[in-house]
């Protein structure tokens with residue numbers, strides 16, 4: 001058997017250990033329920049994210065494993081995501097609201113992303129892992145849960161205890177069998 005891949009970030013300079021060790025796995029320990037304190041901490045972390053004008057244009061639909069809601073969210077995922085996300089402890093739909101009583105919220109998607117980032121790091125601190133997904137049918141999900149404009153389902157996050165990537169079927173294991181890679185900082189900087 002091959003040695004497990006080290007999925008810690010090989011950072012160019014030291015960063016906070018939580019940031020370096022966080023990664024998105026498709027392997028979840030099956031049969032694990034999140035406890036209420038963990039769920040409260042995840043949502044609290046998201047709640048305290050910054051947002052444009054403090055508009056907080058994020059809403060969440062939490063579907064715990066072994067519930068009808070979980071199955072309904074799972075059924076809206078793309079086939080490739082359904083293959084592994086069903087083992088997660090919960091599926092969290094990140095919904096943005098594109099307007100409030102004062103008018104359109106141009107940064108709603110950006111702000112929801114920040115809230116999801118906060119949630120992701122709190123999850124890492126709780127010993128949980130999160131894999132976010134854009135691979136789902138947003139229109140079907142909106143119809144399934146009566147989410148009308150300005151509410152827009154934007155991301156689904158699979159949350160749970162990390163499992164054994166070696167146990168993943170070959171067809172879904174791809175990312176978990178690769179070292180993690182990023183563009184270099186030089187590639188990110190725009191030099192005027």
Ligand SMILES: Cc1cc2nc3c(=O)[nH]c(=O)nc-3n(C[C@H](O)[C@H](O)[C@H](O)COP(=O)(O)O)c2cc1C
Pocket residue numbers: 022023024025026081131132133134135136155175180
């Ligand atoms: C908005 C968004 C959409 C994503 N969509 C999917 C998806 O549909 N399926 C999947 O397996 N991973 C998905 N991912 C996970 C990314 O592929 C993963 O975060 C990326 O490869 C970096 O890996 P890391 O999180 O381990 O650093 C998504 C991540 C984000 C933030």
